Amino acid sequence: MPLANTSTTVPVLVDEGKCIADKGCTVCVDVCPLDVLRISELTNKAYMKFDECWYCMPCEADCPTGAVTVNIPYLLK
Amino acid sequence: MDEIKDGLSEIECDVLVIGGGTAGPMAAYKAKMKNPDAKVVLLEKANVKRSGAISMGMDGLNNAVIPGHSTPEQYTKEITIANDGICDQAAVYKYAQHCYEIIEELDKFGIRFQKDENGDYDVKKVHHIGTYVLPMPNGETVKKALYRQLRRARILISNRFMATRLLKGRSGRIAGAVAVNTRTAEFLVVRAKSVIMSMGAAGRLGLPTSGYLYGTYENAANSGEGYAMAYHAGAKLANLECFQINPLIKDYNGPSCAYVAGPFGGFTANSRGERFIECDYWSGQMMQEFYNELLSGNGPVFLKLNHLHKETADHIEQILHTVERPSRGRFHEGRGTRYHETMIEMHISEIGFCSGHSASGVFVDDCARTTVPGLYAAGDMASVPHNYMLGAFTNGAFAGEDAVAFAGEVDFEDYDREEVAREQERVLAPTRREDGIPPNQIEYKARRLVNDYLQPPKVTRKYELGQARLAEVRDDMENHMVARDAHELMRAMEVTSILDCADMAAFASLYREESRWGLYHWRTDHPERNDEEWKCHVLLSKQDGRMTCEKHPVQPYIVPISEEEKDAYYKQRIKAEA
Numbered sequence: 297m298p299l300a301n302t303s304t305t306v307p308v309l310v311d312e313g314k315c316i317a318d319k320g321c322t323v324c325v326d327v328c329p330l331d332v333l334r335i336s337e338l339t340n341k342a343y344m345k346f347d348e349c350w351y352c353m354p355c356e357a358d359c360p361t362g363a364v365t366v367n368i369p370y371l372l373k
Numbered sequence: 374m375d376e377i378k379d380g381l382s383e384i385e386c387d388v389l390v391i392g393g394g395t396a397g398p399m400a401a402y403k404a405k406m407k408n409p410d411a412k413v414v415l416l417e418k419a420n421v422k423r424s425g426a427i428s429m430g431m432d433g434l435n436n437a438v439i440p441g442h443s444t445p446e447q448y449t450k451e452i453t454i455a456n457d458g459i460c461d462q463a464a465v466y467k468y469a470q471h472c473y474e475i476i477e478e479l480d481k482f483g484i485r486f487q488k489d490e491n492g493d494y495d496v497k498k499v500h501h502i503g504t505y506v507l508p509m510p511n512g513e514t515v516k517k518a519l520y521r522q523l524r525r526a527r528i529l530i531s532n533r534f535m536a537t538r539l540l541k542g543r544s545g546r547i548a549g550a551v552a553v554n555t556r557t558a559e560f561l562v563v564r565a566k567s568v569i570m571s572m573g574a575a576g577r578l579g580l581p582t583s584g585y586l587y588g589t590y591e592n593a594a595n596s597g598e599g600y601a602m603a604y605h606a607g608a609k610l611a612n613l614e615c616f617q618i619n620p621l622i623k624d625y626n627g628p629s630c631a632y633v634a635g636p637f638g639g640f641t642a643n644s645r646g647e648r649f650i651e652c653d654y655w656s657g658q659m660m661q662e663f664y665n666e667l668l669s670g671n672g673p674v675f676l677k678l679n680h681l682h683k684e685t686a687d688h689i690e691q692i693l694h695t696v697e698r699p700s701r702g703r704f705h706e707g708r709g710t711r712y713h714e715t716m717i718e719m720h721i722s723e724i725g726f727c728s729g730h731s732a733s734g735v736f737v738d739d740c741a742r743t744t745v746p747g748l749y750a751a752g753d754m755a756s757v758p759h760n761y762m763l764g765a766f767t768n769g770a771f772a773g774e775d776a777v778a779f780a781g782e783v784d785f786e787d788y789d790r791e792e793v794a795r796e797q798e799r800v801l802a803p804t805r806r807e808d809g810i811p812p813n814q815i816e817y818k819a820r821r822l823v824n825d826y827l828q829p830p831k832v833t834r835k836y837e838l839g840q841a842r843l844a845e846v847r848d849d850m851e852n853h854m855v856a857r858d859a860h861e862l863m864r865a866m867e868v869t870s871i872l873d874c875a876d877m878a879a880f881a882s883l884y885r886e887e888s889r890w891g892l893y894h895w896r897t898d899h900p901e902r903n904d905e906e907w908k909c910h911v912l913l914s915k916q917d918g919r920m921t922c923e924k925h926p927v928q929p930y931i932v933p934i935s936e937e938e939k940d941a942y943y944k945q946r947i948k949a950e951a
């Protein structure tokens with residue numbers, strides 16, 4: 297059974313202009329309880345890789361540059 | 374990151390604490406304080422800095438027994454009645470005697486508790502009988518304060534390791550645990566003289582009405598591993614049929630926080646804006662009335678603050694939107710709802726196991742000892758009823774102190790190397806398949822079935838159908854689940870815990886042939902409470918590889934409950950005016 301690529305809109309947004317992951321910062325990736333954020337190998341910026349969000353906000357609260365915004369997942373907003 | 378790597382390493386410690394949320398850090402800290410020479414390891418699936426139910430903080434203590442405001446006897450009585458008589462009082466009483474010391478200790482850690490103009494603790498009444506709710510003005514700093522103490526005490530922290538099974542020796546004593554790294558799939562065996570499990574609720578059991586797998590009431594990382602691991606290690610679990618079901622903000626699924634709003638004059642109302650329950654403290658009996666109102670012509674149910682002065686409503690909003698679940702403000706912004714303008718629609722949560730609010734947990738005594746020698750449990754996953762955050766801290770402290778003393782008296786227990794190899798194969802099986810069913814689909818289906826068949830009201834025939842359907846999903850999970858990277862493997866392992874918990878929820882519910890705890894165990898084909906046959910615990914365990922249940926007597930009460938008092942929590946509904 298082959299797997300499909302079904303798209304979903306993700307709740308966590310990263311402002312790439314503010315994100316300093318390319319300087320070595322991994323705070324948002326480190327603190328996420330569900331471990332859904334990663335640093336993109338393409339852009340060297342943080343992004344939400346897995347749509348598995350509890351909209352709890354440590355990523356946003358702990359980001360040193362205010363680059364992260366947590367929105368309410370579409371299915372429940 | 375996330376590529377699957379081969380690897381197996383082993384470490385040794387005196388005390389292993391699994392789970393770094395609330396009870397776990399306190400257990401590790403207390404163990405280390407009691408014996409600074411002991412090697413204490415704290416294992417965490419996420420990151421201790423921000424893990425567990427209090428990831429972002431907590432707005433108050435819901436069960437503070439503070440001299441001058443309430444007594445341990447009064448609290449023990451309240452919880453016994455709230456939990457419909459099924460309560461080993463020794464653990465509740467001991468908690469009530471010692472929780473004030475923990476409050477003072479947390480105060481020293483820098484966590485502030487609200488005081489009035491006389492410098493006295495500003496305790497609020499929310500419960501049916503006594504006064505136990507204490508606001509925390511800087512509640513958003515709890516995890517940071519705890520983390521500082523862990524660093525200072527030199528606790529060894531291993532983040533991003535998910536424990537999958539406990540190890541026991543031939544004698545039946547605990548020997549350690551097997552864990553897998555959630556980003557590399559490398560294995561870690563931790564040998565330990567004693568093990569404390571503080572792995573939180575089984576919060577991903579039912580499916581939220583939104584259909585979003587992670588839109589749960591509990592922190593979605595709390596997927597019930599503690600319950601499943603204790604079960605497979607042969608520990609007994611108590612009262613799993615006493616589900617957790619909570620009142621909450623519909624769709625957002627966060628707590629409605631009548632505990633916060635109540636003391637300011639907010640309350641739970643029906644669609645006419647009328648109060649229908651006497652007391653907003655969460656209990657199965659209260660939830661039954663909530664459920665009845667929800668489905669009645671007066672439904673749905675709302676959090677009502679719009680009768681309050683705008684400043685008061687705004688103040689409540691400010692607390693609720695900054696501490697425990699701060700994204701709540703964003704949710705209301707999106708809906709265009711303001712507390713001072715409109716009542717907020719509420720609903721009931723999906724089902725789960727969580728002794729923090731109800732009573733389902735790994736069976737423990739008043740020292741947090743499980744039925745497996747050397748194995749402890751504390752917090753939301755241990756059976757001390759209604760223990761909330763302060764209970765997790767206090768019982769975590771008991772666990773830490775007892776576990777480090779136990780470790781001082783024994784040597785490492787040997788474990789079977791073959792067992793570790795078998796466990797690695799079990800865990801890695803979904804990564805060996807070329808294709809199959811991904812964990813998220815298995816999880817969705819299992820949890821949808823939990824809603825369809827196990828959610829109260831409980832009907833025997835529906836339960837039997839549910840068990841059969843869940844068995845089919847289990848077959849898919851064991852033979853066809855596929856995980857393509859280490860992250861997906863973590864989700865796959867969580868699904869195995871979720872299915873174990875679903876099976877336990879069904880099995881324990883069918884065993885107790887009566888109704889008790891209001892909505893939590895409402896069996897429509899056994900609608901009456903039957904004290905003669907069922908005023909006892911139900912203990913579930915794995916014996917000879919099979920799930921079994923047994924009755925276990927409630928220990929004689931330390932604080933007597935009179936006939937007139939025992940049903941106080943059934944008198945929740947406000948009487949209609951003549």
